[in-house]
Amino acid sequence: MKPTSTSANTLVLSRAQLAQGEISLPGSKSISNRVLLLAALAKGRTRLSGLLDSDDTRVMLAALRQLDVKLEDHGDGRLDVEGGLAPSSQRESIFLGNAGTAFRPLTAALAMLGGHYHLHGVARMHERPIGDLVDALVGIGADIRYAGNEGYPPLDIASGSIRGGQALKVKGSVSSQFLTALLLASPLCTASTGHPLIIEVEGELISKPYVLITLNLMARFGVDVQREGWHRFIVPAASAYVAPGELAIEGDASSASYFMALGAIGGGPVKVRGVGSRSIQGDIAFADVLQRMGAVVQWETESVQVSGVQVAKGERLKAFDEDFNLIPDAAMTAAALAMFADGPCLLRNIASWRVKETDRIHAMHTELARLGAQVESGPDWLRVHPIADHAWRDAAIETYDDHRMAMCFSLASFGPARVTILDPACVAKTFPDYFQVFHSLIQEQSA
Numbered sequence: 455m456k457p458t459s460t461s462a463n464t465l466v467l468s469r470a471q472l473a474q475g476e477i478s479l480p481g482s483k484s485i486s487n488r489v490l491l492l493a494a495l496a497k498g499r500t501r502l503s504g505l506l507d508s509d510d511t512r513v514m515l516a517a518l519r520q521l522d523v524k525l526e527d528h529g530d531g532r533l534d535v536e537g538g539l540a541p542s543s544q545r546e547s548i549f550l551g552n553a554g555t556a557f558r559p560l561t562a563a564l565a566m567l568g569g570h571y572h573l574h575g576v577a578r579m580h581e582r583p584i585g586d587l588v589d590a591l592v593g594i595g596a597d598i599r600y601a602g603n604e605g606y607p608p609l610d611i612a613s614g615s616i617r618g619g620q621a622l623k624v625k626g627s628v629s630s631q632f633l634t635a636l637l638l639a640s641p642l643c644t645a646s647t648g649h650p651l652i653i654e655v656e657g658e659l660i661s662k663p664y665v666l667i668t669l670n671l672m673a674r675f676g677v678d679v680q681r682e683g684w685h686r687f688i689v690p691a692a693s694a695y696v697a698p699g700e701l702a703i704e705g706d707a708s709s710a711s712y713f714m715a716l717g718a719i720g721g722g723p724v725k726v727r728g729v730g731s732r733s734i735q736g737d738i739a740f741a742d743v744l745q746r747m748g749a750v751v752q753w754e755t756e757s758v759q760v761s762g763v764q765v766a767k768g769e770r771l772k773a774f775d776e777d778f779n780l781i782p783d784a785a786m787t788a789a790a791l792a793m794f795a796d797g798p799c800l801l802r803n804i805a806s807w808r809v810k811e812t813d814r815i816h817a818m819h820t821e822l823a824r825l826g827a828q829v830e831s832g833p834d835w836l837r838v839h840p841i842a843d844h845a846w847r848d849a850a851i852e853t854y855d856d857h858r859m860a861m862c863f864s865l866a867s868f869g870p871a872r873v874t875i876l877d878p879a880c881v882a883k884t885f886p887d888y889f890q891v892f893h894s895l896i897q898e899q900s901a
């Protein structure tokens with residue numbers, strides 16, 4: 455199917471009938487940015503393959519280059535990283551866009567490393583909370599000041615005096631990236647203090663599978679963290695990262711959700727290469743949601759295939775009522791699929807949506823309603839009533855500079871309305887050629 459572009463800033467989607475074929479995913483954002491930092495902190499050279507090339511990884515790479523980390527780009531997602539990140543001798547002003555996976559981990563690493571840094575991002579990044587991470591770091595002697603509003607970036611980081619021997623406490627109810635950041639940086643602390651680092655999570659921890667990605671990758675670089683449930687993490691004294699030699703990055707499981715969804719509503723089969731039953735990413739659990747909605751999912755070790763109903767012929771997916779705390783990113787894809795369900799769908803426990811690229815509960819509510827859906831929402835939930843055939847309205851979908859809004863609403867092309875995506879280029883945060891890959895799977899309706 456060919457998209458009709460009315461201008462560089464809008465994309466009119468043709469009405470889709472079927473989705474079928476195979477695609478290869480771009481690299482995982484979560485893994486790419488973690489291994490870039492791990493490799494920079496490690497002893498030795500790491501040879502990465504499958505690295506994501508998108509806005510979020512570009513800001514991480516630019517930051518590492520600015521910090522004098524030696525990177526050798528061999529093209530096509532292959533990059534060598536020479537470890538040994540050292541404190542900067544001059545104040546560095548580092549731009550990190552809207553990449554949470556760059557901003558939070560670098561805050562912890564640079565605060566523990568020493569040197570002077572100013573970390574900043576796009577306007578929205580300056581509205582995304584970081585206070586719980588800063589409090590945790592200041593609690594063990596880091597020197598971090600707010601350069602704008604208290605609790606938010608931009609940040610000024612100076613050399614503090616990191617103390618060992620006391621537990622570091624962090625809240626995990628706003629973002630799991632704060633705990634991830636402390637874990638990734640922890641060997642810098644155990645090296646300078648000679649003590650183990652004990653991290654205690656206060657209260658609830660959200661998005662837990664992302665912490666498992668962190669622990670898994672730290673182990674690949676030679677640091678084994680002892681985990682006691684979800685409330686206590688012990689990083690042994692004298693832990694140090696060692697380059698694992700070669701490391702292949704999996705495809706992005708959150709990006710996979712859009713194509714799996716296409717198989718579920720466009721008949722399929724759609725085969726997605728790059729994530730499979732061996733994936734370390736929690737978002738593969740989205741396939742279970744699809745199964746409960748009536749799709750057929752087949753796993754292989756490095757791919758997944760989804761077939762389903764044909765909503766363009768009037769068939770429907772089964773409605774759902776689910777807690778999405780463990781897979782907040784793929785959950786947005788489920789919200790979009792609710793348009794094609796056989797009853798109201800409830801997404802629960804998604805408060806973190808409010809502080810991501812945009813207020814995603816508000817954005818999703820507003821844009822689904824624009825297409826004709828009846829939608830209700832609260833502080834941490836969203837209820838979407840499916841859109842009856844006669845209720846669909848032609849709409850230009852606002853994307854709020856949120857890549858996932860643009861990618862989710864591509865699924866609306868299976869409805870009977872004319873759908874325009876505004877600012878489709880915002881997908882560059884994690885998936886610059888999303889719409890090309892999307893169109894390669896779609897067969898449009900005959901006029």
Ligand SMILES: O=C(O)C1=C[C@@H](OP(=O)(O)O)[C@@H](O)[C@H](O)C1
Pocket residue numbers: 483484485554555628629630631634660661664782783806
């Ligand atoms: O650690 C990570 O790689 C991520 C953690 C999640 O954030 P929260 O922990 O803030 O929910 C997720 O939404 C984000 O896209 C990536």
Ligand SMILES: C=C(OP(=O)(O)O)C(=O)O
Pocket residue numbers: 552553554555783810811858884
């Ligand atoms: C929340 C997201 O990004 P970030 O890593 O910036 O938090 C996301 O990609 O959906």
